[in-house]
Amino acid sequence: DGHSAGPAIIYDLGGKFDKSFNESAFNGAQRWAEENGSEFAEFEITADAQREQAIRRFAEDGNNPIVMAGFSWATALGTAAVDYPDTKFVIIDMVVDAPNVRSVVFNEHEGSFLVGMMAAEASETDVVSFVGGMDIPLIRRFACGYAQGALAANPDATVIANMTGTTPSAWNDPVKGSELTLSQISQGSDVVFAAAGGTGIGVLQTAADEGILSIGVDANQNYLHPGQVLTSMMKRVDNAVYESFAAGDMVEPGFNVMGIGNGGVGYALDEFNAELVSAEMQEMVDAAAASITAGDLTVHDYMSDETCPVLEF
């Protein structure tokens, strides 16, 4: 009927409060709602079968724009979007080529590069590690960027990378995350970067228990274990959602890359990790960020050719 019921957001399987990717998306929506005193519709799917149904439901209810967090939405959105030409869709982390879809992707490799440098700097053992969630190109992009950063800061560093699994349940397996972390610690790692959704909770927990440093992902996770989380690789999904909501049905379709330059990715610094990040570390990282923005430094993007020069999967 043309009447807009306001924006809507649909979270991915990890759920709204995964303290990570989805939560970050939620925070962006929440921020928009608080600032504008408006409401938004939201939905957490619990099975893949619900995806298309959920999109159609919101579209039919007149929600506009409809933001979906996560690459898994691509197929469903590709099918559904054509049927609702008047509705604007935003997909985060994946590209869907349709006239009414805005695709937002992040340069995770750049952000990961920065925290990789910090990890190598902070490490006493010269061994740093990475725990990925589901083994997909996107997560390999994180890992590859991280390894490049670590080696850039310390060419002697060793980077261990493990993936939790090959299914979506890998996003939500803190037990395994914890075990992987212990295994990495045994191989000498004293800084671990978790890009694993809910699984990361287990990684950070174990790192805290074992007295090594950890690095959070997506949202700022420094607060989870004050003084024990070195930093968090910020992927400003919240900003992407916020901006989409703010644009309303005027969302501009097309391809949108969020990198270091436009504040899409970065590292977190707050009262919880202030003591862990030395001035020179910060200096070094900021310099790297500047040269990435300036184009002087290119971080290899795994997804560009599905290879990583410094890491074997």
Place this chain on the structure above:
Amino acid sequence: MDAMPKWADVVLVPVVSLLLAAIISAIVFVAVGQNPWDALKLMAYGAVGTSDFLGYTLFYATNFIFTGLAVAVAFHASLFNIGGEGQVLLGGLGAAIVCLYVPLPHWSLALIAGATAAAIFGALWVVIPAYLQARRGSHIVITTIMFNFMASGLLIFFLSGPMKPIGEMQVATAVFPAATHLPSLHDVAQMFGSEMFGRSPVNISIFLALIACVGVWALIWHTRLGYEIRSFGKSESAAKYAGISAVNITMVALLISGGLAGLMAVNNTMGINSPQLVDNAAGGAGFIGIAVALMGRNHPVGIVIAALLFGALYQGGAELSAATSIPVQIVVVIQALVIMFTGALDEMVRAPIEKLFLRSQRAGE
């Protein structure tokens, strides 16, 4: 004399069981702060409120007919095939291989080829459990559970490795070629100028399901094989006396069961809007089949009715969770209650009803 007339066994007992399940479900709703009456209305609307919703309900019901039949055929041989889940996944693998790697010019050919492959793969997946049950007496329940896990592992291996398109993130095959996409009921309706079923994925596999129902009915009650399956299921010692081979019947009944479960893959891979095989393609349908068969008293007609009910529950539950803060897992809870009351607590419902009939009989004498 039987203590109870047949209609009481076939209708009254399941209805009372369902009512009990509904009452407990209502309590669960209250416990999570939802008015059960509102929830029921929402679910009913979600299940059949629009022709789209109805289409989804039928889509899910199609799945459950296949798995319900699968469980029922095995049940007739007194075998508990709890491995529907895995057989569905393998059926999907079969269908996907055919659709992706065999050039099929038309959906009708794709349907035949896909269905055959799905059935064969589903049946093959139960060969080892069946063989072990028949030959070595290994309990079919445990072996098929293990095969469910292994099926999931195998499927993920294929979907995250050999069959995954480069650059894709989803654990899924590529989308099948358009020629293999089965016509949806919407397409069928459009031929008659109707917009029925809208974008819902319900498709012509539902007819395949109904044909399977007729087939199972004929098999079980009108063929020698069915006669032997039922004999074996009712009395193994008598079957032995009659010269019915326990090994053969165990194998054959389970293979048919596995094939039927595998067939479900036609619906949920080739029939959906973006036809492809995803990692959790079974979505619990293998287990729901148990409840469907139990409630349907292992008869195709009962199975169709029970499948529709579960389809409505599934779809209605999804809509309920979309409209409220209740997670879709509420469906799983209701499903559990239905299985509990119609299956395990059958005697609790049956005994008092039987007693009532017995008393009225005695009084009548």
Place this chain on the structure above:
Amino acid sequence: MSDIAPAIELVGISKAFGPVQANKDISIRVMPGTIHGIIGENGAGKSTLMSILYGFYKADAGEVFISGQKTEIPDSQAAIAAGIGMVFQHFKLVKNFSVLENVVLGAEDGALLRPSLAKARKQLKSLATEYELNVDPDAIIEDIGVGMQQRVEILKALYRQADILILDEPTGVLTPAEADQLFRILGRLKEEGKTIILITHKLREIMDITDTVSVMRRGEMMATVKTSDTNPADLAERMVGRKVLLRVDKVPAQPKDVVLDVRDLNITDDKGVHRLKGVSFQVRAGEILGIAGVSGNGQSELLEVLGGYEKATGEILLNGDPIDLTGAYSDGQSRRARGIAHVPEDRQHEGLIMDFTAWENTAFGYHHDPKYQRNGLLMDNAAILKDAQEKMGRFDVRPPNPLLAAKNFSGGNQQKIVVAREIERDPDLLLVGQPTRGVDIGAIEFIHQQIVALRDQGKAILLVSVELEEIMGLSDRIAVMFDGQIMGERLPDQTNEKELGLLMAGMKDGEAA
């Protein structure tokens, strides 16, 4: 006499299992220090009554008095406390426990096992010497024979200091010698003042050792009399409700060619027990060969081999051609195709599918018969139904309703359905196992007539029965089996029950003569 309270008095006991009224208003008194017999046809409710006394079932109505005291017996614990011990028809032993553990189970002294076991071991030793009840306390139940198992059951009761001992058909599984020993033990227990209730089908046992006897029929108590005041014929009459004709009318057989020729048949079961030890015999067309023996001596295995559901070594010729004993054609279907029909020993577990209707059961085993097929694919259910209706009419199955489930027919009528199915196949060879077990006298006569009529048509018949009377009455020749062997052959008019009994107990042919 009236001033001594009866050891047991049951008043107005009733018990229904669903629609079956197993006990109807039964009253009975048993005086202390006596042996009291209970007889009655199968299904008369004997076991049910005793199980109620032992607290295994709960009566719907009625009262129990022990030594004059009204006693509530809600469970077996209460019965044991009241001094009652029972040896069930089907032993209630834990098969993979030792004798000692079985004896101690439920009669432990404390929460820890060790002291109980030690005490029981000592007790068993003294009981063994006292009553000649020797058993190895550490033997595992499944490794010892049924006779031994029965001893364990008796020891269990004695260990619990039972004053009243109930034995439910204790001799059914025993050889005559073992039975004699049992009765000696019972005699000694009686001397000690214990009260014994003995359920049996064997009128001779009743006459030999009981003081009083009760007769049950169809759930009701017909009479209780002093054994000395009655005789077997009188008891039999009371049991079935009319005069009993024990002889079958038949003309002498006219045996022709050998139909069945069994040569050196051997079976070793999966536990390594030698079940059949070189069995050889022949059955001719137009004769009935009866195989007598205590159950469990290989007769069942013999029927199973012939019926095609047990593998064996040796040779079997049917009309001169060998039968496949182990290969692809060693199954029941092939046997039927060769013209062997089989009325199995156990109609409820083999001959019929109790949940199937009568018409479905009519095709059972013969469901591949072309006349039951509509085409290559489908069966012709209508044809089977029609056939069933006719057969039920001819065999006077009551009610003559083929749509009724088999379980809803009485035992005798169930048996008629099976016999009709097998006899009407017009077989060359009919195997018959326990054709009248649990069947009332009217049906017995009918079934016997049918078997004789088939013989007179020139068919070969192999009859296996544990009822000596049936064997004597029906057979043209009698072979006796013991321990997997044929001990000897006799002609019915040249032998007697005593001689057969000795053969059944394992006496060699020469010794028995």
Place this chain on the structure above:
Amino acid sequence: MDFFTFVQLGDASVRMAIPLLLACLAGLFSERAGIFDIGLEGKMLAAAFLSAAVSFASGNVWLGLLAGIGISVLLSVIHGLASITFKGNQLISGVAINFFAAGLTVVIAQGWFAQGGRTPSLPNDARFNGLDFPGALTRFRDKMQASPGMQFYSEFVSGHSILVYLGLLTVPLSWWILYRTRFGLRLRAVGEAPEAVDTAGISVVRLRFAAVAICGILCGIAGAYLSTAVQAGFTKDMTANRGFIALAALIFAKWRPWHALGACLLFSLFFAIDIQFPRLELRVVWIMVLLIGSGVAMTAYALRKDKIDVIVLGGLSLVLALVALLAWRGEMSDEIGAIAALFETVRVPSQLIQSLPYLFVVIVLAGFVGKAIPPRAGGQPYVKER
């Protein structure tokens, strides 16, 4: 591989074995009493949820443990009602309980905490933390440099949560109860011959309920261990099939406590290997030997049997041979010849390693590792009167 790797493997095995072991012993008590229970998974899951939720709310992990045990026992009682009182199908009841727990934990977790079906993370003092034995090193880095003895002591012996030590203690305790007490004798008897127990004057119903309740308690501890000791909070489906693997371990253990310990350690070793060596590689030649070898063995066995054995086992052998050949072909590139390819290594798919426990169960069930005979009366309700 150095010594510390072994110690770690052992340590991880023990840690992962505890929930399996507790669930396995839970199943042992239940099945020994004749009640099959495929609902172990559901009970663990429910306990994992409630113990995390209560620990979080109260800040007291012991209260959480109690709550976990409570809910697990409650589900056990429901299973008992269905299978003992109402003589229902035990398998179906178990399936229902698994579904019930899987659904309800998420629904309630969402209702209470609105965190997508999980509980909030537990603060450290609301968890079972590792107990550090006197003198034991606590950090990996220190341990790695320590002497082997110290490594063993610090890593393997010390540092587990109290539930691990309790869990290990339940093994001798279960053995003692089963074989040395009156209760144990009766419990074993009721699973073998309930009629014998009944006629001995013992209540079958009460005994079986007792067994089922013990099963509930042990499952409760297992679940609580997962969410309050291994993890700090509950997540959806966090039991991850452990209940089923425990059942399988129970069969492998032939329903005996010490064997159960062995079986659970073996199964958890598979998990430990999966984690410890995420990139397990194997020489092609070994794959060929293993797969083709077992194929030949199976075919040889089948040939001595019937047609059906030849079809099934022969077919399976062909599949195995095909997999072996594929692995070989896959390595054969232009530079290296057919022979050299045999000595290349291939990565073992993680799915295969994760499936090993299940595969192993099937092999065990096939009876090739020794026939497992379940309690005779197991799975059937005790029906006196039809």
